Amino acid sequence: MELRRKLEILADAAKYDASCASSGSEKRDSREGGLGSTEGMGICHAYAPDGRCISLLKVLLTNACIYDCAYCINRATSNVPRARFTVRELVDLTLDFYRRNYIEGLFLSSGIIRSPDYTMERLVDVARILREEHGFRGYIHLKTIPDASPELLAEAGRHADRLSINIELPQEGALKALAPEKDLSEIRRAMGRMRLRIEEAKEARKTERRAPAPRFAPAGQSTQMIVGADASDDRAVLGTTANLYGSYGLKRVYFSAYSPIPDASRLLPPVAPPLVREHRLYQADWLLRFYGFTLEEIMAGGEGGMLDLGIDPKLAWALRHRGEFPVDVNRAPRDRLLRVPGLGAKTVDRLLTARRHRSIRSEDLARLRLPLAKLLPFLVTEDHRPRVTDQLDLRALVAPRTGFARAARPVQLALL
Amino acid sequence: MIGIALPGPADFEAWRAEARRLLAAEVPPERVAWHLRGESAGLFADEAAPAPSPRRDGITVPRAFPELAEVAIRHRDPERFALLYRILWRIAGGEAGLMQVAVDPDVLRAHAMAKAVRRDAHKMHAFVRFRELAGEDGPRFVAWFEPEHHILEAEAGFFIRRFAGMRWSILTPEASAHWDGEELRIGPGGRRTDAPAEDAKEDLWRAYFASIFNPARLKPAAMRAEMPVRYWRNLPEARDIPRLMAEAPRRVAEMVARGATPPAPRRQRVLAADVEAPMPADLFTQDPTAALAALRAEVLADRGPLAEHATQAVFGEGPIGAALLFVGEQPGDEEDIAGRPFVGPAGRMFNRALEEAGIPRAEAYVTNAVKHFKFKPTGRRRLHQSPDAGDIAHYRPFLRREIEIVGPRLVVSLGATALRALTGKPLAITKVRGEVVKSEDGLPVFPTVHPSYLLRLPDPESKAREYARFLGDLKSAWREVQ
Numbered sequence: 001m002e003l004r005r006k007l008e009i010l011a012d013a014a015k016y017d018a019s020c021a022s023s024g025s026e027k028r029d030s031r032e033g034g035l036g037s038t039e040g041m042g043i044c045h046a047y048a049p050d051g052r053c054i055s056l057l058k059v060l061l062t063n064a065c066i067y068d069c070a071y072c073i074n075r076a077t078s079n080v081p082r083a084r085f086t087v088r089e090l091v092d093l094t095l096d097f098y099r100r101n102y103i104e105g106l107f108l109s110s111g112i113i114r115s116p117d118y119t120m121e122r123l124v125d126v127a128r129i130l131r132e133e134h135g136f137r138g139y140i141h142l143k144t145i146p147d148a149s150p151e152l153l154a155e156a157g158r159h160a161d162r163l164s165i166n167i168e169l170p171q172e173g174a175l176k177a178l179a180p181e182k183d184l185s186e187i188r189r190a191m192g193r194m195r196l197r198i199e200e201a202k203e204a205r206k207t208e209r210r211a212p213a214p215r216f217a218p219a220g221q222s223t224q225m226i227v228g229a230d231a232s233d234d235r236a237v238l239g240t241t242a243n244l245y246g247s248y249g250l251k252r253v254y255f256s257a258y259s260p261i262p263d264a265s266r267l268l269p270p271v272a273p274p275l276v277r278e279h280r281l282y283q284a285d286w287l288l289r290f291y292g293f294t295l296e297e298i299m300a301g302g303e304g305g306m307l308d309l310g311i312d313p314k315l316a317w318a319l320r321h322r323g324e325f326p327v328d329v330n331r332a333p334r335d336r337l338l339r340v341p342g343l344g345a346k347t348v349d350r351l352l353t354a355r356r357h358r359s360i361r362s363e364d365l366a367r368l369r370l371p372l373a374k375l376l377p378f379l380v381t382e383d384h385r386p387r388v389t390d391q392l393d394l395r396a397l398v399a400p401r402t403g404f405a406r407a408a409r410p411v412q413l414a415l416l
Numbered sequence: 417m418i419g420i421a422l423p424g425p426a427d428f429e430a431w432r433a434e435a436r437r438l439l440a441a442e443v444p445p446e447r448v449a450w451h452l453r454g455e456s457a458g459l460f461a462d463e464a465a466p467a468p469s470p471r472r473d474g475i476t477v478p479r480a481f482p483e484l485a486e487v488a489i490r491h492r493d494p495e496r497f498a499l500l501y502r503i504l505w506r507i508a509g510g511e512a513g514l515m516q517v518a519v520d521p522d523v524l525r526a527h528a529m530a531k532a533v534r535r536d537a538h539k540m541h542a543f544v545r546f547r548e549l550a551g552e553d554g555p556r557f558v559a560w561f562e563p564e565h566h567i568l569e570a571e572a573g574f575f576i577r578r579f580a581g582m583r584w585s586i587l588t589p590e591a592s593a594h595w596d597g598e599e600l601r602i603g604p605g606g607r608r609t610d611a612p613a614e615d616a617k618e619d620l621w622r623a624y625f626a627s628i629f630n631p632a633r634l635k636p637a638a639m640r641a642e643m644p645v646r647y648w649r650n651l652p653e654a655r656d657i658p659r660l661m662a663e664a665p666r667r668v669a670e671m672v673a674r675g676a677t678p679p680a681p682r683r684q685r686v687l688a689a690d691v692e693a694p695m696p697a698d699l700f701t702q703d704p705t706a707a708l709a710a711l712r713a714e715v716l717a718d719r720g721p722l723a724e725h726a727t728q729a730v731f732g733e734g735p736i737g738a739a740l741l742f743v744g745e746q747p748g749d750e751e752d753i754a755g756r757p758f759v760g761p762a763g764r765m766f767n768r769a770l771e772e773a774g775i776p777r778a779e780a781y782v783t784n785a786v787k788h789f790k791f792k793p794t795g796r797r798r799l800h801q802s803p804d805a806g807d808i809a810h811y812r813p814f815l816r817r818e819i820e821i822v823g824p825r826l827v828v829s830l831g832a833t834a835l836r837a838l839t840g841k842p843l844a845i846t847k848v849r850g851e852v853v854k855s856e857d858g859l860p861v862f863p864t865v866h867p868s869y870l871l872r873l874p875d876p877e878s879k880a881r882e883y884a885r886f887l888g889d890l891k892s893a894w895r896e897v898q
Contacts, residue, residue, distance in 0.1 A: 004623050011627035029577035037578040044642065045542050046653055048629035049661045051638025058628060066684050077679035096617045097624075099557060099582060100546045111684075172724065188727045192753035242793035243725050247752070249796075259632045260668065266676040272668075273632050289796065350518040357517045364519035 001083055007093070009083040013063035013074050014109060016261070017166070018224055018254040020044075022055040022104035022139040025161040025219040034135025036098060036105070038161065042139075043104050056107040056141060057097055061085055061122055065111030069168070069179035070267035071229045071258060074111045078263045090126050091134070098138055105139030105161075106130070112145065120148035120156070127159035139219075146183075146190035157197055157216035162251070164222045165190050167244060170237045174230030178267060191248040194221045198249065220251040227281060228274040229258035233305035238284055238295055245289065255281045276309050284313045290345060291338045293317070311399050315341040318378060319395055328380040329360045341398065342374040374398045418443060418463045421453040422497065425590075426490040426566035432482070435501050439475055441466035445505050450497035477507050480515040484530055490566045491529040499526060536564045537571050543647050544575070544586060547615035557584040560611035560650060568593055572600055587611055618652045625653035631664035632671070704736045708821045711814065715787050720810050722788035722803075727752045732783025732818055739779045739897040741824035742766075743815065743834040745866055746786035749798050758782050762868040766830075769867065769883070773890035779897075781822045785837035786811050808837045816857060825897040826852075827859055828890075831866025850889065852896070862896065864889040 023042030030036055044053035060074070062084035068076040085093075094106045108126055112119050123142055130136040142160040144153065156163060165187055169175045172184045194217070201216035223244060227237060241253045257278040260270030284307055287293040291314070301316030302308045308316040318325065318341045327336050329351060337348045347368060351360060359382040366372055377386045377394055420434050438448060443466055485500045493499075503522050507514050517523055546557035557579070568586065572593040575584065585594045587606035594601045639657075648654035712731045723729065730747035733756060750760035758766055770780060786807050791798040815837055819827060829835040836842050838855040845863050852860045870886060873879045 004620055007620060008623050008627045011624050015628045015630050030580040031577060033581065035579070035581060037574075039574075039577070041538075043538070043542050046625060046651065047639040047643040048625065049636050049639050049657055049664065050630045050633035051635030051642075052630075052633070053642065054625065054628060057624065059624075064684055068683070076684035079677055079680045082684075093620070097621060099579070100548070100615065100617060100621070101544050101559070101578075102621050185728060189755070192727045192755075196753055239793070243798075245796060246791075246793035246798040247727060247749075257633070259630055260671045262671055262674075264671070264674075264676045266678075269676045270672045270674075272672075275633060275635075294794075353516045354518045357513050360519065367519055367521065367524055 003089060003093075006083045006085060006089070007059070009081055010059045010061075010063055010085060013060045013080070013111075014058045014107075016073065016256060016259060017058065017107075017109065017143075018052070018256040019141070019164065019222055019252070020053050020055045020058060020107065021162070021219075021222070021252065022141075023219070024251060025139060028137050030135070030137050034137050035095065036136055036138035038104075038137065038139050045102055045104065055104045056139060057094055057103045057105070058107040059085070059090070059109075061090065061108060061110035061119075061126070062113055063111050064113050066114075067112050067179065067181040069182065070265040071168075071178055071226055071261075073261040073263060075265065077265070080263050087122065087125050087129065091129050094130060094138075095134060095136070098136075103138075105136075105141070107141040107143075109143035116145040116147040117149050117152060120145045120152045124152055124155050124159065127156065131159045141219075144190065144194070146186045150193070153193065154197070154214070154216070157194075157201070158214055160217055162219040162222060163194055163217045164224070165194070166224045167240070167253075168224070168226060169230050170225055170227075170232040170240045171230065174232060178229065188247075191221065191223070191244070191250075195248045221248065222250055222252040222254065224254040224256055226258050227255050227278055228271075229268055234277070234281060234284070234302065234307045235295070235299050235305040237281055238288065238298070241281075241285055242288060242295060253285070255285075277307070280307045280309060280313060287314055292335055293339075311395070312341070314339070315374070315398060319398075325378040326380045326386050327378060329365075330355050330380075330382060340375065340378050342371045342378075417449045418447055418466065419449045419451065420497075421451055421455075423453050424566075425452060425492075426570065428486045428489050431485075431489060431497055431500070435504055436475060438466065438501065439504060439508055445498060445502040448498065448501060450501070475508055477504065478512070478515050481507060484515070484526055487533050488526045488529040490533045490570060492565050493529060496529060499529075533565050533567060537567050537574075539644075539647065540567060540571050541574055543643075543651060545650060545652060546584060547612040548617075549612050554583065557582055558611045559584070559586045560606070560608050561586055561588055562646075562650065563588055566590065569602055572602075576600060615652075622653050622656055626656050626660060629660055631660070631667040634661065634664045636661060704821050704823075708736060708818070711817055711821065715814050718787065718814075720788070722786070722790050722807060722810075725791070725793075726788040728755050729787045730755060730757050730784065730789075731787065732781060732822070733757055734781030734783075734822070735778055736781075736822055737824075738781035738822060739825045740775065740828055740893060741781045741783070741819060741822055741826075742828045742830060743819075743838060744782065744784045744830045745833040745868075746784050746803055747789045748800060748868075749789065749791070752789035757784055761871055762866065765870060766867040769887055769890055773887055773894060775890060775894050781824060783815070783818055785815055785834045787814060803833055805836075808833060812837055819857075819859065825860075826893055827855065827861045828893050829861055829863045831869065834866070835861070835863050850892065860896075862889075862893045864893075 021042050023040065025038045027039055028037060042055055044055050046054040048054060062082070063074040063080065064082045064084065065074045066076055073080055097103045098105070108123055110119050110123055127140050127142055130140065140160045141162040141164065142156050144156060144163045144165050146165055167187060168179055168182060175182055175184050197216045198220055201214065225237065225241070244250050244253050255278050257273035257275050259273040264270045284298050287298055288295065297317055298313050299305065301313050301320055307313050318339065324339065327340050329337065334348060334352060337343055337351065338345060347370065354360060361382045362372070362376065362384045365375060365381065376384060377398060379386070422430050422434070424430070481504065488500060489496055499522060503514065503526060506522070514520060514523060540561060540563055544559045544561050546559045549556045549558050568588050568591050575586065576595055581597065583596055585592060587610055590605045592603040592606050594603060715729045715731050718729055730751050744758065747757060748760040748762065751757055751763070757763065770777070786803045790801045790803050790807060792801055827838060829838050832845055835845060838861050839853060840856045845865060848863050852862050855861045865886060867886070870879060870882050873882055
């Protein structure tokens with residue numbers, strides 16, 4: 001098969017994985033030899049018309065797979081054409097694209113062929129050849145196969161910046177029904193093993209200066225969860241997400257709205273992807289991790305275990321907790337300001353610094369280009385006090401007008 | 417007005433030297449007309465530059481100012497020099513905290529300029545596209561790029577660090593940067609046609625761009641926000657965007673109309689059965705090793721209410737026939753990950769105490785009353801939660817059988833949960849500590865505190881006292897079984 005055709009098949013097969021981050025790794029560059037650099041911040045080299053960043057060459061080694069996961073285009077019983085890169089083809093493609101500044105590096109995944117170890121070995125080969133034979137200093141993200149042997153995992157961690165195992169679905173029952181060969185317990189144990197190794201490598205780097213411990217995935221591990229393929233509600237999705245962050249020290253849990261695939265399984269007929277839901281889940285996840293909200297508080301803004309799709313979860317919470325407002329921008333502590341709809345963490349910090357020098361007025365907020373219509377019903381400034389905090393049409397007043405366009409704009413998923 | 421000519425559009429050092437001189441001479445910002453060398457200073461620049469006044473030489477400003485100014489000066493706005501001098505003037509004039517007033521119009525504007533410059537730099541790192549040019553002495557990679565601000569020289573370092581081993585040139589309308597593998601040379605500006613018109617790998621890259629796009633998630637506004645249209649003319653992949661967008665609705669409609677497809681007649685090859693199926697556990701075995709292994713398998717397969725959120729069940733460890741069997745509360749964060757009991761902070765303290773009490777490891781079996789970690793996920797950590805009566809009851813049959821198989825002479829309960837699991841009663845440890853009580857099955861139980869209690873004590877004094885007491889308990893228990 002011609003290389004271009006292979007690339008088309010194996011990129012198409014990889015596009016349902018949302019992750020494309022290239023950030024958070026160690027600093028290194030090519031001034032001492034080799035090719036490439038990573039400087040901490042990820043770079044998005046292009047954007048596709050789906051609004052997603054293209055940072056890494058994201059492909060599968062092969063889309064042949066012995067697993068039969070209903071949501072996956074590459075499942076064993078799918079009719080898609082199959083292809084397989086040779087290790088050499090993948091190495092050359094990565095280097096050719098990198099030299100032209102198309103990409104930050106490689107995100108390599110694969111269907112399971114023959115056995116988990118056999119597949120993992122091929123993935124590790126590509127990473128090893130890039131690193132050892134070509135001195136490649138760019139970013140490498142390897143998808144890890146949960147049942148692969150510990151030795152292969154150690155080698156993968158030595159070459160890769162990031163490793164990931166997909167949790168796939170929010171609940172065990174759904175995984176059993178839709179991905180019969182996958183085992184949630186095994187996935188969790190594998191994430192646990194990765195956490196241990198990542199922590200060990202970090203710890204050893206801190207203490208033993210002379211003989212640095214073997215490198216292990218300095219940019220950590222991440223995972224992806226498909227949203228909308230099973231009946232799990234937002235509460236279940238966010239609960240599982242919080243558990244994953246807390247248990248395995250994940251850098252990111254990616255949500256991926258279940259998207260129609262050209263060759264759908266009878267178990268999961270094609271429907272439009274729930275993009276707004278995906279977006280609201282990301283917002284809620286942010287509030288949980290960086291804004292001090294609890295799951296109960298966030299779910300209180302919605303109904304029946306689902307978030308409000310029409311407005312962001314912070315605003316939804318605020319509208320139901322009018323008693324907490326207004327908050328005084330010149331006096332309130334940080335945690336209260338973080339709860340004001342329209343104020344982000346960065347803005348809050350700037351306001352806290354600025355107010356030490358002088359009182360904040362409404363025009364100051366306008367100069368910072370903050371969304372005043374959304375903010376002012378909840379905020380007291382030097383020259384403004386919201387008059388009616390319980391007016392019934394407040395939602396209509398503060399909800400975004402452009403509807404979906406605004407709601408669907410993806411948050412640029414920076415790593416913290 | 418005093419006309420000040422600067423040698424380059426982003427020459428921070430030159431601006432700084434001039435600004436220092438003006439400030440020392442106490443020239444207010446409204447009397448300075450900044451311009452680039454070779455450009456006209458304007459009609460009213462009729463005064464000569466001042467001689468430095470000795471009175472105000474050492475001007476100190478917060479570090480935040482030069483850091484901001486060095487970046488903002490690369491902005492294309494012709495007023496940048498004046499704005500920065502005005503901020504400097506105000507800081508020196510008594511507004512020492514000015515840089516922290518993010519809402520001040522001058523500071524805000526300078527920050528906005530710096531932000532625009534940083535964004536432009538970031539986009540340059542992202543959107544430069546090299547084309548390969550074959551040469552006698554090897555390939556050379558050449559790119560044509562049109563930055564919005566005066567950033568080429570400042571950003572050349574990024575490309576040197578990344579492509580140090582390549583020979584490359586980046587051409588812009590204003591200037592060009594050339595790297596020969598050792599040295600950077602800044603040359604004059606160029607034209608689009610000075611760069612190669614194509615590259616052999618571009619077809620592959622465009623094929624990749626088209627294939628990685630998911631037509632079911634069309635969000636062109638998000639794409640344009642991050643990849644503004646003005647960059648498109650120098651991005652080979654952007655040529656395909658209109659076609660991809662136009663085709664998307666039809667592709668999605670087709671997918672939905674097609675619905676589910678029947679499974680492929682020939683399924684992908686199935687995994688060869690090279691894994692032996694685990695032997696079914698023999699529940700009626702007389703061999704204690706086999707019985708313990710069977711019980712362990714049963715515990716690991718438990719899908720009780722706590723199993724849903726935990727990584728795995730954690731079973732006991734130690735020799736069958738151990739004289740002492742220690743029962744803790746439940747696995748913690750580290751035990752849950754490792755799948756082994758007593759490996760976390762409390763476990764480490766327990767092991768130390770065991771050693772100091774002179775109890776050989778081979779004489780001790782350790783396990784927990786509850787086999788899964790019960791916790792509340794909060795942000796980045798898991799918060800331990802005490803098991804309730806229902807949790808204890810769920811795991812009690814496992815615990816009883818575990819103890820029965822190991823057959824210790826004395827069971828030591830660590831903490832309230834273990835004591836409750838063993839006796840079936842919510843007893844207070846303070847009341848029964850140090851005496852031997854009976855378990856529900858009539859086994860002797862020796863209650864003491866859980867080692868995590870010792871970790872939680874705030875002051876070193878009570879910590880030392882309680883640790884000694886715990887050690888005493890362990891020694892007493894050990895004496896009981898001699």
